[in-house]
Amino acid sequence: MDLLERKRPTPSLGGLGKRARKRVLSGAIGVNPRRRDDIRGAKIVLVDDVLTSGATSDACVRSLKRAGAAQVVIACFSRVLDEARDLV
Numbered sequence: 663m664d665l666l667e668r669k670r671p672t673p674s675l676g677g678l679g680k681r682a683r684k685r686v687l688s689g690a691i692g693v694n695p696r697r698r699d700d701i702r703g704a705k706i707v708l709v710d711d712v713l714t715s716g717a718t719s720d721a722c723v724r725s726l727k728r729a730g731a732a733q734v735v736i737a738c739f740s741r742v743l744d745e746a747r748d749l750v
Contacts (some may be wrong), residue, residue, distance in 0.1 A: 665706070666722055675687040677716070683717035693749045702730035713738040720742045 668691045675683045693701060706726055710719050711735070723734045 664694050665701060666691055666725060667694045675714075680715040683715045684720070687717050687721040691718070691725055693697060693725050698729055701726060702718045703732050705733040706735070708730050708734055708736050710736060710738040712740045712742060 668690060670690050672690045675686060678686065708719060708722055708726070709714050714717060718738050719738075723736070726734050
């Protein structure tokens with residue numbers, strides 16, 4: 663579904679820390695105006711392939727909650743732990 667949209671281009675987040683990722687994504691992801699009515703009161707499952715810092719998922723959840731989503735749950739296939747990032 664197209665509930666969310668990228669409001670502006672962003673650079674690759676690879677190699678950026680959590681704060682930098684959050685800064686890059688600030689205001690970059692928003693709700694598709696045509697889907698606002700679909701979001702209000704909805705329970706939404708947000709699917710993410712790899713959850714690294716959580717900055718992208720946080721930006722998406724924040725936009726969905728602001729638009730009135732009752733609940734947003736994140737389902738991810740893989741999670742990169744802080745300890746693993748230190749090894750790279």
